[in-house]
Amino acid sequence: MISTALTYKVNLETSSSFDIDLIEKLYKNGEVDKNRIILHNGYKTDDYISKIIKLQKKGFRNSIIILDSKKELSRILELAGGEKLYIGIRMAIDEEPQSAYYTSRLGIRHSEIIDFYNAEIKENPNVSLKMLHFFVDSGIKDSLYYWGEFQKALKLYVELKKLCPSLDSLNLGGGFPIRNHLAFDYDYEYIIKEIVNNIKEICSAEKVDEPHIFTEFGKYTVGESGAIIFKVIEQKQQNDNELWYIINNSLMNTIPDAWSIHEKFILLPINKWDNEYAKVSIGGISCDHSDYYNSEDFNQQILLPRVKDNETEPLYLGFFHTGAYQDSISGYGGIKHCLIPSPKHVIIDRDENGNYVDYVYRHEQTVGDMLNILGYEEE
Numbered sequence: 001m002i003s004t005a006l007t008y009k010v011n012l013e014t015s016s017s018f019d020i021d022l023i024e025k026l027y028k029n030g031e032v033d034k035n036r037i038i039l040h041n042g043y044k045t046d047d048y049i050s051k052i053i054k055l056q057k058k059g060f061r062n063s064i065i066i067l068d069s070k071k072e073l074s075r076i077l078e079l080a081g082g083e084k085l086y087i088g089i090r091m092a093i094d095e096e097p098q099s100a101y102y103t104s105r106l107g108i109r110h111s112e113i114i115d116f117y118n119a120e121i122k123e124n125p126n127v128s129l130k131m132l133h134f135f136v137d138s139g140i141k142d143s144l145y146y147w148g149e150f151q152k153a154l155k156l157y158v159e160l161k162k163l164c165p166s167l168d169s170l171n172l173g174g175g176f177p178i179r180n181h182l183a184f185d186y187d188y189e190y191i192i193k194e195i196v197n198n199i200k201e202i203c204s205a206e207k208v209d210e211p212h213i214f215t216e217f218g219k220y221t222v223g224e225s226g227a228i229i230f231k232v233i234e235q236k237q238q239n240d241n242e243l244w245y246i247i248n249n250s251l252m253n254t255i256p257d258a259w260s261i262h263e264k265f266i267l268l269p270i271n272k273w274d275n276e277y278a279k280v281s282i283g284g285i286s287c288d289h290s291d292y293y294n295s296e297d298f299n300q301q302i303l304l305p306r307v308k309d310n311e312t313e314p315l316y317l318g319f320f321h322t323g324a325y326q327d328s329i330s331g332y333g334g335i336k337h338c339l340i341p342s343p344k345h346v347i348i349d350r351d352e353n354g355n356y357v358d359y360v361y362r363h364e365q366t367v368g369d370m371l372n373i374l375g376y377e378e379e
């Protein structure tokens with residue numbers, strides 16, 4: 001996915017130390033050049049900072065370190081050893097009213113940013129502030145809450161810009177949604193126009209140059225590229241009302257967001273579309289009672305084809321738009337709950353003539369793979 005995205009001349013964002021190694025690999029493969037803008041987000045451990053500085057010394061001069069906390073600056077300057085750095089500041093957002101906490105731990109408090117700039121950045125010859133970053137984690141939505149946080153960041157940008165001529169970029173972070181059910185309706189064009197118009201209006205009114213606009217749309221970029229297909233291995237009628245479809249893997253292990261944050265994915269039967277439909281719950285084969293999926297978005301029940309007694313072909317179910325986060329959060333290829341293996345991973349792509357090609361990227365995880373991680377030697 002990164003290779004494909006890079007052909008569209010995207011810039012890159014990193015979140016932790018190992019991401020820098022990944023960029024070095026891409027450079028060695030000739031997929032990125034040293035002029036790409038590389039944003040460094042996330043908590044800056046010493047190892048992460050050292051690798052960023054090393055990357056800059058190799059000639060990646062358009063690298064911008066986004067400060068996640070005020071304390072990061074002195075640690076970065078110490079490890080940079082006098083190199084001039086481009087930096088950004090992440091503004092911490094206030095969460096939605098129903099959240100478990102009020103202000104995000106990510107970033108620097110909104111009310112402290114101007115004082116921090118004046119005290120530690122303005123007169124510092126080793127740093128140049130380029131970017132203001134904010135990220136509304138619950139997503140870019142046409143809601144009072146989103147526009148409130150957006151306006152707060154925009155006003156802060158203008159205020160900072162008046163003090164800091166080098167500031168020229170506003171980063172909206174991630175959070176652009178993707179379709180998670182068939183009735184999903186989101187006016188992408190309207191939202192983008194509103195964002196751009198608002199930025200333009202406030203900048204003209206305040207007579208400051210319009211910023212370069214950066215986004216870090218993760219799910220929007222990769223989410224629709226993935227799907228997981230399960231085989232129904234048993235239909236189990238547990239009472240008059242409740243029919244379970246037991247599938248050949250674990251939902252917790254393969255689409256962990258469905259279990260942990262109640263995320264929904266598009267769910268469709270792959271075959272038997274003409275059969276009679278029934279209300280079902282889908283259950284995984286782990287021992288965990290919470291390894292199930294039984295509602296669509298807005299608590300809609302799940303309706304799937306019934307398999308008739310005389311049918312030998314099994315029913316297959318597909319969860320679609322699972323391309324963001326599911327493999328990484330579940331630790332694809334690692335230790336799995338109940339030692340249920342990571343499923344076979346198939347890539348479907350197009351060749352240079354536009355024809356579909358598919359190949360097995362990884363076979364189903366083997367017992368050797370897993371026992372090896374657990375410390376058992378292969379015989």
Ligand SMILES: Cc1ncc(COP(=O)(O)O)c(C=O)c1O
Pocket residue numbers: 041042135173174175176216217218219220324
């Ligand atoms: C700093 C930052 N930018 C971008 C993203 C991508 O967010 P999304 O997938 O919601 O677009 C994340 C995800 O956590 C993030 O932490």
